[in-house]
Amino acid sequence: MLAFLLTLMLLLGIVIVLAYAERKVAAFMQDRMGPTEAGPYGSLQSVLDVLKLLQKEDIVPAAADKKLFKLAPILIFAAVFAGFAVIPFTPDLIPAGIGIGVFYLLAIISLDVVGLLMAGWGSNNKYAMLGAMRSVAQIVSYEIPAGLAILSVVMICQSLDFQEISYQQGVLLNRFPGLEFETNWLFGIEALGINTTNIGGITTWNIFRAPLLLVAFVIYFIASLAESNRAPFDIPEAESELVAGFHVEYSGFRFAILFLAEYSMMVLVSLVAVILFLGSWNTPLPNLTTLKFANWTTGTIGELSGILWGSFWLLSKTFVLLFLQLQIRWTYPRLRVDQLMHLCWKVLTPVALGLVLLAGIWRLLMV
Amino acid sequence: MTKSLLSGLWLTWRHFRNADKRRAPVPVMDGDYFKQPEGLVTLTYPYEAIPVPENGRYRLHNEIDDCIVCDLCAKICPVNCITIESVKATEDIGMTSDGTKKRLYAPVFDIDMAKCCYCGLCTTVCPTDCLTMTPVYDFAEVDIKNMIYHFTDLTPEQADEKKQLLAKQQEEMAAAKAAALAARKQQ
Ligand code: SF4
Ligand code: SF4
Numbered sequence: 301m302l303a304f305l306l307t308l309m310l311l312l313g314i315v316i317v318l319a320y321a322e323r324k325v326a327a328f329m330q331d332r333m334g335p336t337e338a339g340p341y342g343s344l345q346s347v348l349d350v351l352k353l354l355q356k357e358d359i360v361p362a363a364a365d366k367k368l369f370k371l372a373p374i375l376i377f378a379a380v381f382a383g384f385a386v387i388p389f390t391p392d393l394i395p396a397g398i399g400i401g402v403f404y405l406l407a408i409i410s411l412d413v414v415g416l417l418m419a420g421w422g423s424n425n426k427y428a429m430l431g432a433m434r435s436v437a438q439i440v441s442y443e444i445p446a447g448l449a450i451l452s453v454v455m456i457c458q459s460l461d462f463q464e465i466s467y468q469q470g471v472l473l474n475r476f477p478g479l480e481f482e483t484n485w486l487f488g489i490e491a492l493g494i495n496t497t498n499i500g501g502i503t504t505w506n507i508f509r510a511p512l513l514l515v516a517f518v519i520y521f522i523a524s525l526a527e528s529n530r531a532p533f534d535i536p537e538a539e540s541e542l543v544a545g546f547h548v549e550y551s552g553f554r555f556a557i558l559f560l561a562e563y564s565m566m567v568l569v570s571l572v573a574v575i576l577f578l579g580s581w582n583t584p585l586p587n588l589t590t591l592k593f594a595n596w597t598t599g600t601i602g603e604l605s606g607i608l609w610g611s612f613w614l615l616s617k618t619f620v621l622l623f624l625q626l627q628i629r630w631t632y633p634r635l636r637v638d639q640l641m642h643l644c645w646k647v648l649t650p651v652a653l654g655l656v657l658l659a660g661i662w663r664l665l666m667v
Numbered sequence: 668m669t670k671s672l673l674s675g676l677w678l679t680w681r682h683f684r685n686a687d688k689r690r691a692p693v694p695v696m697d698g699d700y701f702k703q704p705e706g707l708v709t710l711t712y713p714y715e716a717i718p719v720p721e722n723g724r725y726r727l728h729n730e731i732d733d734c735i736v737c738d739l740c741a742k743i744c745p746v747n748c749i750t751i752e753s754v755k756a757t758e759d760i761g762m763t764s765d766g767t768k769k770r771l772y773a774p775v776f777d778i779d780m781a782k783c784c785y786c787g788l789c790t791t792v793c794p795t796d797c798l799t800m801t802p803v804y805d806f807a808e809v810d811i812k813n814m815i816y817h818f819t820d821l822t823p824e825q826a827d828e829k830k831q832l833l834a835k836q837q838e839e840m841a842a843a844k845a846a847a848l849a850a851r852k853q854q
Contacts, residue, residue: 328686329679333709631679632672 303395307384314615315563319346322626329630353559356552361424364549368422373550373557376415380564382408387571388463390581390610391472391601401462402454405572406447409527412565413439416536416546419558423549431545434637435536439527441644446523448652449516452659453576456488456510456666462575469509470582471500471594475601487511488666500594501586505579510662516655517577519648521621524569526640529562531629535637570621571614578617581610681705694718724785725804727778729818733763733797736771740789740798748782749789750775757832763795773819774826780806781814 320335320343327334335342360366386401388394398404413436420432457465467476474480474497486494488509496503507514526533529545537545547558574580585593597613599605635643688706692715693699710717719725741749752775760769790798808814821829 325683328683328707331682331686331706331708333707333711336711627676627679627683631675 303385307395308381310389311381311384311564311567312560314567315560316346316350318563318567318622319349319559321623325623325626326630329627350556353556354553356555358552358554359549361549363424365422365424368418369549370554372415372419372422373554373561375418376412377557377561377564379408379411379415380561380568382411383568384564384571386462387568388466388575388580389614390607391467391475393607393610394463397461397463400460402450402460402465402576405462406443406450409565409568410443412561419550420546423546425549427542427544427548428546431536431542431548434542435529435546438529438533438536438640441641442523442526442533442648445519445644445648445652446527448649448656449520449523450572450576452516452652452655453506453513455656455659455663456506456513458663462580465506466575466580466582469504469506469579471498471504471587471598472582472601473497473504484509485666488662490666496586499586499588500582500598502579502584503586505582505584506577510659510666512655512658512662513577515651516659517573519652519655520573520577521624522643523648524573525625525628526644528565528569528625530566530625532632532635533640534629534634535640566622566625567618570618570625573621574614574617578621579613581614583609583613584617692717695720719802719804721802723802723804724787724800726780726801726806727783727789727816728799728801729776729778730797730799731773731776731818731820733765733795734773734776734818735763735767735769735795736773736776737794739792739794743788743792745786745788746782746784748779750777750779752776754826754829755833756829757836763797765795767795772821772826772829774821774823774829776818777815778818779815781811 323345324334324342326332335345338344338348360369383405385396386394386398386405388397416432416435416439420428420430420435423429453465454460457468459465459468464476464479467473467479468482468484473482473484482497483495484497484504486492486496486503502508507517525531529536536542537547542548547555550558583594583597585597587594597609599607599609682705685705686707690703690706690708690710691699692710694717736751736753738751738753741747741751751773753771754774756770756772760772762768785800787800790796790800806814819826
């Protein structure tokens with residue numbers, strides 16, 4: 301229960317910062333100023349937006365399928381929020397440390413699609429319906445390359461446990477029960493003979509341990525943009541053609557929930573990318589002979605320093621990725637439906653399949 | 668393709684990085700007005716504003732003390748937005764600042780700024796230069812009635828008084844005339 305509340309609070313905080321950042325970043329990239337009036341530099345803007353939304357009338361269209369319409373936002377948010385349960389925030393802080401976290405996460409996020417379809421169908425509005433169908437088609441398709449990219453990580457790491465994958469990517473490797481006698485080799489290749497177990501830092505991140513995961517990371521990142529309906533894959537809510545997509549009929553609190561779910565999805569996919577590819581809560585600084593940067597910036601497990609450093613690195617890496625998401629949104633134009641499907645089925649999926657094969661071979665080199 | 672994708676990202680990143688530079692509120696007469704290589708283009712308007720040119724045509728102002736109520740402005744106005752009523756003065760009411768003698772009161776001198784097209788014709792014909800354009804351009808109103816500007820310096824009571832004075836004078840003059848006429852007839 302405590303973990304639930306803490307995660308919810310943390311998530312709300314991040315989403316509010318993110319919504320503000322989105323507007324500011326968008327403005328700066330377009331040579332505008334963004335919010336300036338509410339609070340210093342407009343920093344209270346998103347808080348006020350939420351307050352405004354909460355005061356609004358909760359309209360349920362007369363022709364809507366009321367049960368589906370009312371249930372959908374809750375289902376969408378619950379599906380996304382449930383994904384946070386297996387995210388390790390620090391070396392010893394994870395809301396629910398289950399052994400098959402990766403699998404659980406992929407499964408629970410797919411539920412999102414059901415909620416979207418309920419929202420689109422229940423609204424009884426053609427824009428909502430179109431938006432929901434596009435959204436479902438897109439998310440279901442892009443789950444495949446994303447899943448394959450994740451699978452190659454799982455093969456390299458030989459684990460479905462987010463916490464174990466995290467431990468593998470840093471100087472704390474041998475502190476995880478069951479990994480006491482593991483070693484990290486440079487690029488994961490033992491034959492090179494360079495032991496990086498105690499060097500840590502960026503050299504033990506997954507994209508460095510097995511450089512082909514860099515490709516997997518790019519694939520996963522592109523797919524994750526599509527899964528969270530972000531530009532350039534935002535045809536489900538394409539403002540210029542569908543008004544707002546599946547949530548066009550929602551207002552007030554329900555809209556706030558949908559909005560929250562959308563931003564939570566962004567945060568979640570970025571967190572997963574960081575955990576699987578970018579060293580999770582591990583520091584990027586390696587130990588260099590006597591300068592033990594990695595040890596200094598890791599803290600001690602179980603103490604406050606470990607918690608602070610861990611969450612600091614995890615969140616700052618996540619924010620870098622989130623910034624990249626925002627920047628991509630304000631840089632690239634929206635893809636057409638056929639281009640979207642082309643990219644997914646004819647480019648990303650074959651490459652990801654090849655990656656899975658290569659990851660298997662790489663794993664054989666690692667042991 | 669990767670190159671064009673990266674150059675796109677580089678472009679937005681450059682704009683993001685230059686977001687600490689701002690447009691300065693320089694007037695249009697300034698040489699740098701059209702030259703802003705980088706930085707935010709927004710001006711936070713009520714706090715900063717671009718100075719307007721001196722010969723700009725904005726809200727009208729009538730210095731009623733200098734107005735001789737000649738009605739020229741109302742006649743030239745292409746949209747008929749100036750309403751003037753005049754009352755002849757019964758006594759000497761002085762001069763305008765450029766030495767023209769004033770003979771009329773203006774109980775009504777209204778300009779409807781909502782109708783005005785800011786052509787400036789009225790200011791050119793005004794013989795005493797009392798009707799002028801000010802640099803004020805931000806005068807939106809919630810109620811459109813407030814867009815009608817009243818420039819008269821007479822209160823309604825004073826206006827009534829002046830009208831009665833004029834009527835009395837005219838009566839007296841008419842009486843005097845009638846008396847004179849009668850006297851002539853008797854001769
Ligand atoms: S500026 Fe033109 S439109 Fe306005 S009051 Fe003068 S003459 Fe009429
Ligand atoms: S033209 Fe000038 S002097 Fe004549 S009525 Fe108009 S404002 Fe007064």
